[in-house]
Amino acid sequence: MPCSRSLELFQRANRVIPGGVNSPVRAFKAVGRHPLFIDRAEGSTLIDADGNRYIDYVGSWGPMIAGHSHPKIVEAIRKAAGRGTSYGAPTALEIDLAEQVCAAFPNMEQVRMVSSGTEAAMSAIRLARGFTARNKILKFEGCYHGHADSLLVEAGSGVATFGIPASPGVPADFARHTLTAPFNDLDRVKALVEEHKADLAAIILEPIAGNMGCVPPQPGFLSGLRDLCDRHGMLLIVDEVMTGFRVAYGGAQQLYGVKGDLVCLGKIIGGGMPVGAFGGRRDIMRQLAPEGGVYQAGTLSGNPLAMSAGLAALALLREEGVYEQLEERSACLAEGLRQAATAAGVPACLQRVGSMFCCYFQAGPVRSFADARASDTRVFATFFGNMLDNGVNLAPSQFEAGFVSLAHTPEDIDRTIEAAHRSLQGA
Numbered sequence: 539m540p541c542s543r544s545l546e547l548f549q550r551a552n553r554v555i556p557g558g559v560n561s562p563v564r565a566f567k568a569v570g571r572h573p574l575f576i577d578r579a580e581g582s583t584l585i586d587a588d589g590n591r592y593i594d595y596v597g598s599w600g601p602m603i604a605g606h607s608h609p610k611i612v613e614a615i616r617k618a619a620g621r622g623t624s625y626g627a628p629t630a631l632e633i634d635l636a637e638q639v640c641a642a643f644p645n646m647e648q649v650r651m652v653s654s655g656t657e658a659a660m661s662a663i664r665l666a667r668g669f670t671a672r673n674k675i676l677k678f679e680g681c682y683h684g685h686a687d688s689l690l691v692e693a694g695s696g697v698a699t700f701g702i703p704a705s706p707g708v709p710a711d712f713a714r715h716t717l718t719a720p721f722n723d724l725d726r727v728k729a730l731v732e733e734h735k736a737d738l739a740a741i742i743l744e745p746i747a748g749n750m751g752c753v754p755p756q757p758g759f760l761s762g763l764r765d766l767c768d769r770h771g772m773l774l775i776v777d778e779v780m781t782g783f784r785v786a787y788g789g790a791q792q793l794y795g796v797k798g799d800l801v802c803l804g805k806i807i808g809g810g811m812p813v814g815a816f817g818g819r820r821d822i823m824r825q826l827a828p829e830g831g832v833y834q835a836g837t838l839s840g841n842p843l844a845m846s847a848g849l850a851a852l853a854l855l856r857e858e859g860v861y862e863q864l865e866e867r868s869a870c871l872a873e874g875l876r877q878a879a880t881a882a883g884v885p886a887c888l889q890r891v892g893s894m895f896c897c898y899f900q901a902g903p904v905r906s907f908a909d910a911r912a913s914d915t916r917v918f919a920t921f922f923g924n925m926l927d928n929g930v931n932l933a934p935s936q937f938e939a940g941f942v943s944l945a946h947t948p949e950d951i952d953r954t955i956e957a958a959h960r961s962l963q964g965a
């Protein structure tokens with residue numbers, strides 16, 4: 539596909555933006571290409587600056603569950619913008635979204651809106667530390683909770699993609715308070731808790747790890763963490779920034795029947811606008827300023843455009859049959875990709891929960907970050923490039939999830955599978 543305009547824009551961007559991008563995973567560096575610059579998007583389709591069209595499975599890294607430019611979401615944003623774009627004062631829209639979020643996640647008795655998933659996780663950690671009067675947190679290798687200092691340890695997403703073990707700029711003194719364990723390894727967690735329980739404030743995790751591909755929790759893992767937290771007075775922080783309203787309306791907690799004390803949300807609840815939220819038990823949330831002493835704030839928090847877009851997105855997700863449709867189309871895609879790999883004789887392991895999926899180039903199964911890292915990233919890069927040339931946009935990293943949206947038609951799925959057959963020949 540001709541990409542001269544994208545290349546031109548990338549060269550221009552590189553002069554004024556580090557690496558030419560405003561978030562590292564966008565750079566296509568791990569797959570040896572330059573990024574596509576996007577002109578517009580509609581439904582399941584992304585259209586780049588050269589006019590090329592792609593069936594899109596990135597969906598802005600998860601928020602676009604209704605597809606791009608959904609008329610109801612666009613209309614909600616347009617209507618809100620006509621009334622002013624930010625007031626720095628409370629609105630009824632914030633209450634509407636907070637009520638809907640709390641109804642979907644019954645363990646969230648109160649919720650505070652912020653402007654990104656990073657802010658949500660960072661604030662939840664501060665609150666957990668304030669509430670328990672303890673310092674340490676435990677996270678899992680390959681899980682990503684945004685780029686706050688204490689969470690940028692053994693992280694997934696771009697950190698995993700570029701093989702960055704620890705970020706310069708994070709003082710060792712901060713990282714010292716972050717313990718890490720392999721995902722799905724309850725025995726290791728028990729040992730760490732035993733050793734550090736007096737100063738351990740919280741365990742934070744992605745309930746389905748989507749920042750190292752798509753790694754579901756093994757049976758007993760989530761409930762085991764819940765028990766440990768209850769036994770030792772630690773908080774369980776479930777980061778549903780990616781999974782919330784994605785794998786079920788009530789997120790992974792609804793799917794697996796395990797409840798966090800604090801929950802982080804983002805992505806879908808903003809309908810494609812910048813957003814995040816964290817919430818949980820009332821007694822914990824009451825520790826936040828202005829009621830309590832744990833400080834947290836934001837100029838654009840509860841932004842009316844983001845709230846309106848989020849409300850429109852959630853309304854679409856309450857329509858009948860929505861999650862069934864996502865499940866059916868995603869299952870069809872996963873099976874087609876699996877068969878394409880088998881037909882080409884390429885070792886691959888397709889992992890999926892609802893409309894989140896990842897095709898690992900290895901036999902699998904993948905249960906941890908160490909497992910994920912055993913994938914053949916060279917085969918992935920070839921597959922990725924061939925898919926792009928065949929009109930399919932996947933995340934440019936082996937360590938990211940793909941997302942099916944409500945806008946993906948059965949024809950899109952068929953065309954994607956056909957593209958995979960062509961892309962895997964000789965990969």
Ligand SMILES: Cc1ncc(COP(=O)(O)O)c(C=O)c1O
Nearest residue numbers: 654655656682683684777779780
């Ligand atoms: C599970 C999870 N938590 C937190 C974040 C951070 O969100 P944001 O990129 O909006 O800061 C992300 C994505 O980036 C995520 O996938």
Ligand SMILES: N[C@H](C=O)CCC(=O)O
Nearest residue numbers: 561562563599695749938
């Ligand atoms: N994997 C990240 C979020 O889920 C990708 C978003 C980003 O860091 O730009």
